[in-house]
Amino acid sequence: MSVKLTTRQVGDVSVVDVAGRITLGEGSSALRDCLRDLISKGHKKILLNLSEVSYIDSSGIGELVSGFTTVTNQGGQLKLLGLTKRVQDLLQITKLYTVFDVHEEEAHAIRSFT
Amino acid sequence: MALNTGGQARRISRVYDSTLQSVDDAEKLALEVAAQTGFAEDDVHRIGMAVRECMVNAVAHGNRYSAHKKVEFSLSAGGGRLQIRIVDQGAGFDVETLPDPLAEENLLRHSGRGIFLVKSFMDEFLVRRLDPSGTEVILVKNLEAPG
Numbered sequence A: 001m002s003v004k005l006t007t008r009q010v011g012d013v014s015v016v017d018v019a020g021r022i023t024l025g026e027g028s029s030a031l032r033d034c035l036r037d038l039i040s041k042g043h044k045k046i047l048l049n050l051s052e053v054s055y056i057d058s059s060g061i062g063e064l065v066s067g068f069t070t071v072t073n074q075g076g077q078l079k080l081l082g083l084t085k086r087v088q089d090l091l092q093i094t095k096l097y098t099v100f101d102v103h104e105e106e107a108h109a110i111r112s113f114t
Numbered sequence B: 001m002a003l004n005t006g007g008q009a010r011r012i013s014r015v016y017d018s019t020l021q022s023v024d025d026a027e028k029l030a031l032e033v034a035a036q037t038g039f040a041e042d043d044v045h046r047i048g049m050a051v052r053e054c055m056v057n058a059v060a061h062g063n064r065y066s067a068h069k070k071v072e073f074s075l076s077a078g079g080g081r082l083q084i085r086i087v088d089q090g091a092g093f094d095v096e097t098l099p100d101p102l103a104e105e106n107l108l109r110h111s112g113r114g115i116f117l118v119k120s121f122m123d124e125f126l127v128r129r130l131d132p133s134g135t136e137v138i139l140v141k142n143l144e145a146p147g
Helices: A026-040 A058-073 A085-093 A106-112 B020-037 B041-062 B114-121
Strands: A003-010 A013-022 A045-056 A077-081 A101-103 B010-017 B070-078 B081-088 B124-129 B135-142
Touching: A003 A026, A013 A026, A013 A058, A013 A106, A026 A058, A045 A058, A045 A085, A045 A106, A058 A077, A058 B041, A077 A106, A085 B114, A101 A106, B010 B020, B020 B041, B020 B070, B020 B081, B041 B070, B041 B081, B041 B114, B041 B135, B114 B124
Parallel strands: A013 A045, A045 A077, A077 A101
Antiparallel strands: A003 A013, B010 B070, B070 B081, B081 B135, B124 B135
16 A cells, blocks of 8 residues: 545544655655645645655655645644654654654644644 | 675676666565665665655656666675665766755755655665766665674
8 A cells, every 4th residue: 555545524624644655756746736736726724644654765854844834824723633653753764753743642732833 | 895794695687678667567576675685674665665665766767657767676685785776777867966954945846856765764865966967876784784
C-alpha cells in the first residue's frame, strides 16, 4: 500500500486520516491533490491525522510544508495530529516541528482551531 | 575509492532502470542487507531512507527518468560497516551549492531536504562528479560510531 486518505468533517474542521507511506510519486501526489481539493472547496480548517503514517520521505515533508503554506496564505489553518516517533524525529531534524501546530489528541486538536 | 571492509566482506551489485520502482527495490535491498549486517532497527530505517533519498536524486534529478539511463547500485558489508555506492548518468550537481534547509528563509521551501537527511543519517557521505557525466554517491554507516 502506498497511501490512503480519508476525509471526514468534525464541526467546521476537515480531518484527513492518512495511512501508509507518503513518498515521492503516488503518496505525495495523493496528499497534494487531497489538500488542493479541500482548499478549492473553501475548507480552511484542516487537521492531518498522521497516526497511521508508517513512512515519510523528503518529498512527503515537502507536501506537508506546501499544504501548510497554501492553507495559511488562504487565511486558514493546517495542523498535525498523532505523529509517530519517526515522523516526529524527521520534523525535529528539519526544524519543522515548531512550524506546525502538532497535537496528540483529536478532541484537543479540534478545539484548538480558531 | 578502495573499501577496507575487513573479513567476510559481502558485496551485492545491481543495475536499475530510472524509475520509482527502482527506488523502492534499492531501498528494500538496503533494508535487508542492513538488518542482516546487524544494525539496530532505527539505523536500518535511517539507512533505508538515505538510500531512498539518493536513489530519488539519481533517478529523478540525475537521469530524469530516462529509459536510456541506468543507475549502478552496490552494497558492501563487512568489518562493521556498510557502504553503498550509487552512480547515475545525469549532468551532476554540486553539493556545496545546495541551500541550507535549516536556514530561516528556507524552512518553508517545498524541496531541498533530501541530501540534508542523508548527511544526518549516515556516518559518511561523499559525492563525486564523473567525467564526462554522471554522479557517484557513496554512503557509509558504521555498526558502532567511532568513539
